[in-house]
Structures are given as structure tokens and as C-alpha cells.
Amino acid sequence: RHAEFVALRDTPAITRDGVRVTVLANAGLVVDLDTLDETGAEGIGLFRTEFQFMVSEELPRLQAQTDLYRRVLDAAGGRPVTFRTLDVGGDKVLPYLEVEREENPALGRRAIRLGLDRPGLLRLQLRALLSAAAGRELRVMFPMIATVDEFRAARALMDAECEWAERRGKTLPASLRVGAMIEAPSLLWHLDALLPLTDFVSIGTNDLFQYMYAADRTNPLVSDRYDPLSPPTLRALQDIQRQCAETETPVSVCGELAGRPLEAMVLLALGYTRLSAPAGGVGPVKRMILSLDLAAARRGVAGLLGAPRPRSAMRWRLWPGS
Ligand code: PEP
Ligand code: MG
Numbered sequence: 001r002h003a004e005f006v007a008l009r010d011t012p013a014i015t016r017d018g019v020r021v022t023v024l025a026n027a028g029l030v031v032d033l034d035t036l037d038e039t040g041a042e043g044i045g046l047f048r049t050e051f052q053f054m055v056s057e058e059l060p061r062l063q064a065q066t067d068l069y070r071r072v073l074d075a076a077g078g079r080p081v082t083f084r085t086l087d088v089g090g091d092k093v094l095p096y097l098e099v100e101r102e103e104n105p106a107l108g109r110r111a112i113r114l115g116l117d118r119p120g121l122l123r124l125q126l127r128a129l130l131s132a133a134a135g136r137e138l139r140v141m142f143p144m145i146a147t148v149d150e151f152r153a154a155r156a157l158m159d160a161e162c163e164w165a166e167r168r169g170k171t172l173p174a175s176l177r178v179g180a181m182i183e184a185p186s187l188l189w190h191l192d193a194l195l196p197l198t199d200f201v202s203i204g205t206n207d208l209f210q211y212m213y214a215a216d217r218t219n220p221l222v223s224d225r226y227d228p229l230s231p232p233t234l235r236a237l238q239d240i241q242r243q244c245a246e247t248e249t250p251v252s253v254c255g256e257l258a259g260r261p262l263e264a265m266v267l268l269a270l271g272y273t274r275l276s277a278p279a280g281g282v283g284p285v286k287r288m289i290l291s292l293d294l295a296a297a298r299r300g301v302a303g304l305l306g307a308p309r310p311r312s313a314m315r316w317r318l319w320p321g322s
Contacts, residue, residue: 005283009040013289021268021289024080024276026254030068033075035279040286043079045276046202046254047072049125050087058096059121062128069132080139082202082252082276083129084181085122085154087143089114091218097121106216111144116153126161130173138173141202146184148193155197181254183207188236191243198249202276203240205255209233228257229266234305241271252276261288268294269301 013021024045025036036044052060052068060068072081088094090105102108115122129140142154155178165172177199180187185208187194195201205228210217212233213226227233237253244251252274257263259281265288267275277285 002283005040005287006038008283008286008290009038011040011286011290013286015268015289015292015294017294019268019273019294022252022274023282023286023289024082024252024254024274025279025282026259026276027072027279030071032279033072036075039279039282041079041277041279041282044072044076044081045252045274047081047083048087049083049085050092053086053088053094054092059094062124062131065125065128066132069129073133073136080137082139082141082179084141084143085112085125086115087111106210106218112142112150112154113144115142116150116157119157122154123157123161126158127164130161130165130176131170133173134171135174137175137177139177139179139200141179141181141200143181143204144183144207145180145194146186148190148197151180151194151197182240183211185212185236188239191240195243195247195249200250200252201240201244203237203251203253203255205233205237205253205257208236208255212236229263229304231305234266234270234301237267237272238270238305245271250274256281259285261285264288265292265297266301268292269297 013023015021022042024043025039025041026046026048027033027036027044028048028051052065069083087110089099089110090102090108092110093099099109099114109117126140129138140158142151145151158178162172162176179200179202180194180198181202181204183204206217209226209228215222215226217223241251251272253267253272254276256278258267258275259277261284264275264285268289275285
């Protein structure tokens with residue numbers, strides 16, 4: 001199996017009916033970089049920067065952050081890398097960072113909320129990213145954006161850091177793209193205001209579905225209760241895809257969903273062409289794409305979306321090649 005996926009490494013992911021798909025990998029640790037080439041991923045669609053903070057005994061300093069980001073960009077060797085800013089708080093506690101205890105960590109001051117409340121922390125990270133990507137392409141996205149104002153405020157911190165670097169005569173990245181993660185359902189009804197402010201968006205389905213179904217993703221009693229391929233989620237994903245297409249906003253899906261062949265097939269049928277999967281999912285998803293008749297998948301998913309009675313794509317598990 002593994003050998004089969006390694007053999008697909010340099011084969012572009014194109015469906016049988018000719019649709020080109022970009023398959024990227026999720027990463028977060030230096031060891032992930034060693035396996036990046038083997039997976040055949042075309043880049044890193046989600047680099048979880050909090051891992052460095054979580055394995056560290058003290059707040060990683062500017063230099064340590066810069067070094068890591070530079071290593072990541074070097075390892076990617078010109079392939080695109082999307083860095084996600086610090087996603088801690090809530091249940092991801094950093095021992096050296098003093099934060100209040102919260103009753104409902106998943107609904108608490110996590111991710112960009114903490115970053116905006118502690119702008120020094122976020123600015124340090126943005127400074128490290130800008131410096132690591134001097135003269136190269138830099139892509140940064142903010143996690144858990146729930147309001148348009150949060151994105152505006154986060155982007156303003158990035159602008160301030162760019163000005164800071166410029167004033168000091170530092171080399172800026174050759175290009176800078178700033179995006180939002182779509183993880184909070186509130187954004188589904190405010191994409192018209194958000195998308196014009198972003199350079200791209202990426203859908204974090206793990207959190208988006210947790211909040212849509214009010215089911216804690218870390219609690220096995222409830223995390224598997226909901227079908228991620230039933231009409232509510234399919235419609236949400238379809239809406240996002242349509243609005244991104246209309247506004248020509250690049251969009252990717254980077255939750256675990258994108259790394260499972262059946263679910264990935266449904267994403268492609270909904271019109272997504274950019275997926276970021278856990279490293280182990282890249283090969284299987286590529287193999288699915290190479291054997292996929294996308295037009296047929298589209299018809300199947302359209303049927304599910306229009307079904308009067310809730311049906312699920314899960315029954316397709318038995319489909320060959322899934
Ligand atoms: C997600 O929520 O789907 C996501 C990609 O982010 P994380 O799993 O790190 O919360
Ligand atoms: Mg998330």
C-alpha cells in the first residue's frame with residue numbers, strides 16, 4: 001500500500017474526466033517535513049504553528065519561531081505553505097502562558113481571540129513569519145475567525161508588522177497572502193462581507209462541524225453522532241464553495257474530512273479543487289482522484305442535496321474505489 005502511494009508521488013491528481021485537483025498536506029512538526037516528499041503533497045495547506053509552542057517549556061522566542069518557519073519554507077522548496085497563526089487557548093493550555101480557567105474551553109478565548117487580546121504574542125509571531133519568508137512567498141491564515149471585525153483587526157496587525165519591518169529596512173516577502181479559516185458557523189452568513197477582505201479562505205471542517213452540530217469533537221460520546229455528509233453540512237459546504245467561486249476567492253478544505261477518500265470525493269463533487277489532508281491521507285485521496293469520474297459523483301451529490309428525506313452519502317462507502 002505504502003509503496004503504491006509513493007509511486008503516485010509525482011503523478012498529478014487529475015480525475016478521469018480531466019479535472020485537476022491540488023492535494024496538499026497538513027503539518028506542524030519538523031518530522032512532518034521529512035515525510036512531505038514521500039506523500040506527494042504539492043505543498044502544505046495547513047501548518048499548525050501551535051505545536052512548537054506546545055512542546056516548548058517557555059514561550060518560543062522570535063529567533064526560535066523564525067528558525068522553524070524558515071526550515072518549513074526550505075523543506076517545501078518553493079511549494080506553497082500556509083501558516084496558521086497560533087491556535088491555543090481553550091483546552092490547549094500553554095504552561096508558561098497565564099490564562100483564565102474557562103468552563104467551556106471550546107467556546108472560550110482560543111485561537112485568534114487570544115491573539116487579539118494579547119497582540120504582543122500575535123505580532124511576535126507575524127514578525128517571525130515575515131522575517132522567515134523574506135524574499136519569498138508568504139501565506140498566513142487566522143484560526144477561529146467568527147466575525148468580520150476579527151479578521152479586519154488581525155489583518156491590521158499584519159499590516160502594522162509589515163510597516164515595522166519596512167521602517168527597519170528589512171526585506172519583506174516577495175508576496176503576502178492573508179486568509180481566514182472558516183470554522184465558526186457565524187461566517188456562513190457573512191461571507192459577502194468577509195471574502196472581499198481576504199486573499200483566500202480555508203475551511204476547518206473539524207471545528208466547523210463541531211460548532212454546527214453542537215458536538216464536542218474531543219468527546220467520543222458525541223463526536224461520531226453526526227454524519228458529516230448529510231444535508232446540513234453538504235449545504236453549508238456548497239454555499240461556501242459557490243460564494244468563493246462567485247468572488248474568485250481561492251478556497252481550500254483542511255479538516256480531517258479532506259483526507260478521507262469518500263469525503264474528499266464529495267468535496268470535489270461540490271466543486272472544491274484544493275484539499276489539504278493529514279499526511280497519511282494524501283496518497284489514498286490521490287488514488288481516489290485518479291480513478292474518479294467527477295461528473296458522475298456530481299450527479300450523485302446533487303441527488304443527495306435535493307433529497308426530500310435526509311439521506312447520507314455514507315452509503316457510498318461500498319462504492320468501489322472509495
Ligand atoms: C479544523 O478545525 O478543521 C482544523 C483544520 O483545525 P484544527 O483541527 O487544528 O482545529
Ligand atoms: Mg480548527
